[in-house]
Amino acid sequence: MPRVTAEHRAARREQILVAAMDCVAREGFHKTTMAHVVSASGLSAGAVYGYFRSKEELISAIADRAVGMVGGVFARAAGQEAVPSPAEVVERVAASIEAQAADHGVDITRVAVAAWAEAVRDEQVHTVVAAKVGQLRERCLEIIRLQQRAGLVDPGGDPHQMAQAMLALFPGFILQRLILGDVTSASLGAGVAGLTYGPAATPAADHTGGSS
Amino acid sequence: MPRVTAEHRAARREQILVAAMDCVAREGFHKTTMAHVVSASGLSAGAVYGYFRSKEELISAIADRAVGMVGGVFARAAGQEAVPSPAEVVERVAASIEAQAADHGVDITRVAVAAWAEAVRDEQVHTVVAAKVGQLRERCLEIIRLQQRAGLVDPGGDPHQMAQAMLALFPGFILQRLILGDVTSASLGAGVAGLTYGPAATPAADHTGGSS
DNA sequence: CTGTCAAGAACGATCATTCGTTTTTATGCT
């Protein structure tokens, strides 16, 4: 029995996964060859296939990780005690997405876009991504319910529909950011604030005191 | 000089393009092989390469067409005399996207998702898609300015930022529709209406009267 | 006839995957 059993094995798997995500962020899923992944990971073809049975399995793992990271961002940015306005929630989540895109060596949002496209096409990836997106919208739903109780959004509206609308903003944020490059969390937050213009949103906005 | 010169030539090109879009909607850009396109178009490999110099050029043409169709939808749904509320605009555009997805044999939204992913990766497609998305946001901007004048959105807010926010909704709509499948133009419109809750938006929101 | 268009078999390149070999290391034995 060489080396360790669980710890180093997980580390190697992570090493391959990170290298593969870097490739995918640059070239997408299908233009990324296993040779690229092998080269980027610093291992060999045989080693990579020791941790992932196929390229498909590797792609699923990447998609899961990428969408999951964006989801984690969501849970973190929203889990506050004071109930923020919709515009504030959107700005915080968008800011966390910006941070995620910059912090790591790889731009996670590029991988996420590739994962969306793959989810439309491949059943395996679809299952993985659908589950993560469903969890994301659950988070939205919780926030919306709090905001309804606080009178920040229409208390008579269907919270599920509002969660759909809130969640819908982020793919568009990511895409405009990647394709046009002139959108920031601040501009998106301000835009949402402008669209949700009305007295109901103002009292809460006063408390938290959003800057800029 | 056999056959016709311009008309039939354009028709052949269109025939190939439609066949290719059908393939892309089902399999994405990279899993679609030229052999598939050849088979679906009913022509031969040599003929296809007589109209498109390479697969890359075909992909660019498809991306241009797909994003352009969604953009046309936008211009049509928004070009009304009476100024609609943000929620109404969103619902109308989303409804037109739904119609586009169902009317043709091919689901154009699937092709659009593939085009986004390709725009992130390929410079040629990026240029094409960026131009179309820029035009789309110009349309948003015009609508926002009208809404500002009508007091439907914050008159003091930056219209560019609001246009960013409004446009951001549609990729998320398309993705939730394709991946989770439980979002409709009506639910999205109602959700936006609920989030933009306030006296300024209410008179218009009454009209739409979302069920549930 | 002649020049254009379509056909489709053939080609070279590329990619995912495998498998025989080599290296590494935990463990048993002295």
Add this chain to the structure above:
DNA sequence: AGCATAAAAACGAATGATCGTTCTTGACAG
């Protein structure tokens, strides 16, 4: 403690299949 051993892990060249593209051949209009 030090060495031998077995098994797991890594290696990387070979493989079989697939894909984009080309090029020769045949058909048809002017």
